[in-house]
Amino acid sequence: MSKIDWAAFxxxxxxxxxxxxxxxxxxxxxxxxxxxQVYEQYINDPDFxxxxxxxxxxxxxxxxxxxxxxxxxxxxxxxxxxxxxxDLNHTGAHKVNNTIGQALLAKKLGKTRIxxxxxxxxxxxxxxxxxxxxxLECVVYMGEEDxxxxxxxxxxxxxxxxxxxxxxxxTRTLKDALNxxxxxxxxxVDDTFYIIGTVAGPHPYPAMVRDFxxxxxxxxxxxxxxxxxxxxxxxxxxxGGGSNAIGLFHPFLGDESVEMIGVEAGGDGVETGRHxxxxxxxxPGVLHGNRTYLMEDENGQIIGTHSVSAGxxxxxxxxxxxxxxxxxxxxxxxxxxxxxxxxxxxxxxxEGIIPALETSHAIAHVLDLAPQMRxxxxxxxxxxxxxxxxxxxxxxxxxxxx
Amino acid sequence: xxxxxxxFAELREQNRAALIPYVTAGDPEPGATVPLMHALVxxxxxxxxxxxxxxxxxxxGPVIQKACERALRFGTSLRDVLAMVAEFRKTDTTTPVVLxxxxxxxxxxxxxxxxxxxxxxxxxxxxxxxLPPEESEEVVDLLEASGxxxxxxxxxxxxxxxxxxxxxxxxxxxYYVSLKGVTGSQTLDTSALAERLEGLRRHTGLPxxxxxxxxxxxxxxxxxxxxxxxxVGSAIVRLAEEHxxxxxxxxxAAATVVREMRDAMDVARSPGAAATV
Numbered sequence: 001m002s003k004i005d006w007a008a009f010x011x012x013x014x015x016x017x018x019x020x021x022x023x024x025x026x027x028x029x030x031x032x033x034x035x036x037q038v039y040e041q042y043i044n045d046p047d048f049x050x051x052x053x054x055x056x057x058x059x060x061x062x063x064x065x066x067x068x069x070x071x072x073x074x075x076x077x078x079x080x081x082x083x084x085x086x087d088l089n090h091t092g093a094h095k096v097n098n099t100i101g102q103a104l105l106a107k108k109l110g111k112t113r114i115x116x117x118x119x120x121x122x123x124x125x126x127x128x129x130x131x132x133x134x135x136l137e138c139v140v141y142m143g144e145e146d147x148x149x150x151x152x153x154x155x156x157x158x159x160x161x162x163x164x165x166x167x168x169x170x171t172r173t174l175k176d177a178l179n180x181x182x183x184x185x186x187x188x189v190d191d192t193f194y195i196i197g198t199v200a201g202p203h204p205y206p207a208m209v210r211d212f213x214x215x216x217x218x219x220x221x222x223x224x225x226x227x228x229x230x231x232x233x234x235x236x237x238x239x240g241g242g243s244n245a246i247g248l249f250h251p252f253l254g255d256e257s258v259e260m261i262g263v264e265a266g267g268d269g270v271e272t273g274r275h276x277x278x279x280x281x282x283x284p285g286v287l288h289g290n291r292t293y294l295m296e297d298e299n300g301q302i303i304g305t306h307s308v309s310a311g312x313x314x315x316x317x318x319x320x321x322x323x324x325x326x327x328x329x330x331x332x333x334x335x336x337x338x339x340x341x342x343x344x345x346x347x348x349x350x351e352g353i354i355p356a357l358e359t360s361h362a363i364a365h366v367l368d369l370a371p372q373m374r375x376x377x378x379x380x381x382x383x384x385x386x387x388x389x390x391x392x393x394x395x396x397x398x399x400x401x402x
Numbered sequence: 403x404x405x406x407x408x409x410f411a412e413l414r415e416q417n418r419a420a421l422i423p424y425v426t427a428g429d430p431e432p433g434a435t436v437p438l439m440h441a442l443v444x445x446x447x448x449x450x451x452x453x454x455x456x457x458x459x460x461x462x463g464p465v466i467q468k469a470c471e472r473a474l475r476f477g478t479s480l481r482d483v484l485a486m487v488a489e490f491r492k493t494d495t496t497t498p499v500v501l502x503x504x505x506x507x508x509x510x511x512x513x514x515x516x517x518x519x520x521x522x523x524x525x526x527x528x529x530x531x532x533l534p535p536e537e538s539e540e541v542v543d544l545l546e547a548s549g550x551x552x553x554x555x556x557x558x559x560x561x562x563x564x565x566x567x568x569x570x571x572x573x574x575x576x577y578y579v580s581l582k583g584v585t586g587s588q589t590l591d592t593s594a595l596a597e598r599l600e601g602l603r604r605h606t607g608l609p610x611x612x613x614x615x616x617x618x619x620x621x622x623x624x625x626x627x628x629x630x631x632x633x634v635g636s637a638i639v640r641l642a643e644e645h646x647x648x649x650x651x652x653x654x655a656a657a658t659v660v661r662e663m664r665d666a667m668d669v670a671r672s673p674g675a676a677a678t679v
Binding site: 013021023025026028029030031033169170175176179182186187188189190286289294296298299300301302 | 457459461467471477480508509537554556557558561579584
């Protein structure tokens with residue numbers, strides 16, 4: 001594994017081993033070629049990168065802290081736990097790192113209209129936010145089921161001037177929102193830029209979103225070295241599409257001593273079939289523009305997923321994760337809804353930080369992992385988002401009406 | 403000579419354009435599909451495009467999305483669709499049948515198993531909308547070895563360089579997507595279409611089919627004047643929804659639409675017909 005040149009992936013056509021690629025209808029191929037070209041040009045352009053850094057600092061509030069969760073670490077009695085505080089970003093999650101970058105590219109391409117899909121609403125809010133700032137028209141597709149459980153984010157997007165289209169096809173969740181966004185893009189490809197929110201979709205999206213999110217891992221690596229004089233022993237992040245996880249993991253891939261764990265949504269338990277854990281319990285297939293692990297039936301139809309967290313409720317996963325799983329560089333596990341809820345409460349009560357339900361999956365795994373490690377070891381959790389948006393869901397599960 | 407080549411050769415000789423109706427297999431119920439295919443042929447279809455239902459039909463508009471949902475209520479699988487093709491072939495050995503769908507069901511079945519089963523069933527072509535030539539090498543080789551034509555799309559946004567690439571991989575005919583959008587979209591600019599097809603003919607000698615946005619006999623006739631084949635999908639599939647589970651009523655209505663299109667197309671191609679494009 002030490003011989004892998006991590007920077008060489010994906011290859012020129014967007015492949016991570018057998019995964020990734022570009023599986024879209026012909027109408028979009030030209031737009032993807034154009035995007036790839038522009039992206040490759042600007043990611044190596046010092047002026048563009050300076051503009052991006054400026055926005056990340058002044059608008060998003062980066063760098064955000066790497067916080068030593070001393071009380072939680074002490075209680076668990078094992079490894080030291082550090083939280084990469086993406087929840088402190090403007091808009092409350094890591095999603096904005098990517099929307100800032102893609103919106104700048106949209107400007108460079110002269111596009112006047114932005115579209116996005118969203119599950120929990122965090123990516124939709126982050127997209128509506130940058131669109132408002134840049135004066136771009138914005139349409140966000142969101143499954144009907146998700147608009148119900150994330151009604152505050154729907155209102156937030158509308159306040160920001162975005163049109164929120166409620167998607168009523170299929171399972172009425174994130175995958176259907178993505179289908180609908182693709183249909184919009186294929187129809188309006190001339191003036192429209194599609195800001196995909198995760199490290200999935202056709203090439204160059206998985207690589208591009210990863211590169212915009214890798215700021216998380218770059219900062220965390222530097223901060224951890226500065227605070228402790230060494231690298232962390234483990235990194236833990238939740239995985240839906242996988243953008244916060246890849247953002248944290250990627251800058252550490254070459255550090256062989258650093259163990260990495262991606263935590264999928266186990267829903268009611270992987271054994272029940274009601275979950276959103278394609279890496280743990282799915283198999284490779286093609287959906288939404290890339291080859292990756294999917295949740296599908298024996299006929300190749302995509303099956304309905306379940307998670308308490310709207311942001312993880314998706315039957316696929318970024319292709320780089322599929323590859324990292326196969327080569328064994330990252331270990332993927334799942335935790336159930338109930339475990340995630342326990343993680344949510346533990347973090348809230350112990351550290352005074354209300355995490356998103358997505359993030360709570362990573363926390364839940366660390367509640368098990370940390371006690372198995374020594375106090376001189378350390379874990380970084382990507383605290384990918386804050387939990388304000390989830391208060392209704394948590395209250396509802398506990399029989400409380402707000 | 404393949405059935406597809408044979409059919410286009412006959413039509414060329416008669417100076418007619420091919421009429422290719424699309425129906426989603428298993429819609430409104432699996433038993434309806436084979437009789438429907440025969441009815442379409444009797445009404446003047448030259449080639450049948452059979453849709454393979456998929457849970458996430460990203461390139462399709464609402465009409466075909468709903469057709470997929472209806473078919474999937476019966477669990478219509480790719481293997482079931484191939485069985486329908488085999489059943490159709492028992493009594494029709496000349497009308498080419500092309501499957502249109504998405505890659506994942508084919509991947510799940512396995513390329514080799516698909517090619518072998520499809521060959522036995524008497525399938526003639528496969529069009530997977532989410533499989534551009536760049537990703538298709540493996541499946542194309544297996545299809546060709548089984549005598550099944552891989553059909554590829556060309557879009558209004560396809561560059562000249564890509565057209566060559568698509569043309570090299572394509573067999574049977576080239577499917578020109580007449581507009582930017584999903585299936586069943588509204589408008590079709592026939593004069594821009596004529597120009598575009600002329601350009602395409604410089605890159606490929608294959609017959610050119612045109613689909614997306616052909617809604618009625620008049621549009622079909624206009625397209626027939628410049629294209630080698632006219633593909634009609636949503637305009638037929640929407641009749642299934644209108645007949646709400648009545649398979650016979652749907653088949654009769656679909657046959658009527660196909661016959662009207664057939665007649666209008668033949669008139670438009672007949673000597674002395676005024677050019678309307």
